[in-house]
Amino acid sequence: MVSGESHGSQLLPVLAQLVRFLRQLEGPDNPSSISLSVLRRLSDDGPARVTDLARLTRASQPGMTQLVGRMEKAALVRRAPDPTDGRGVLVEVEPEGRDLLNRTHAYYAATFDQLFGELSADDVDAIVRALPALERLAQAGEKHNAGQHGP
Numbered sequence: 001m002v003s004g005e006s007h008g009s010q011l012l013p014v015l016a017q018l019v020r021f022l023r024q025l026e027g028p029d030n031p032s033s034i035s036l037s038v039l040r041r042l043s044d045d046g047p048a049r050v051t052d053l054a055r056l057t058r059a060s061q062p063g064m065t066q067l068v069g070r071m072e073k074a075a076l077v078r079r080a081p082d083p084t085d086g087r088g089v090l091v092e093v094e095p096e097g098r099d100l101l102n103r104t105h106a107y108y109a110a111t112f113d114q115l116f117g118e119l120s121a122d123d124v125d126a127i128v129r130a131l132p133a134l135e136r137l138a139q140a141g142e143k144h145n146a147g148q149h150g151p
Helices: 007-024 033-045 050-057 061-073 095-116 121-149
Strands: 077-082 085-093
Touching: 033 050, 033 061, 033 077, 033 085, 033 095, 050 061, 050 085, 061 077
Parallel strands: none
Antiparallel strands: 077 085
């Protein structure tokens, strides 16, 4: 650790650089980062209301409504009645949406595998050894967010 710098202040620029890299990476289908975020949430957590998707992705309600409409036209998601609220509508991921997530994940993983090939064996080993701790950090962040914003 650089003298006087917190762990967070050292981690943040590295994560920001990796996130920028991923957002700029053009995959075979070129989905937007927010589309991927919505698909990932729906795939991991199940159907959700547009208002919840907007809040969770920090998008505007009208913007999310437009995005869901575009994604629905592309057969990535579908709208379905909310079984607990007759007036409500849920957004669900479709098989094509899951396929897009899988293709994009495979492309990103292959790209990172190439980048690992440019690193020393010691660097690769250090990154791989850090992955379990980084996963626990990500899980702690999710718990923190759930405590602040509800489920």
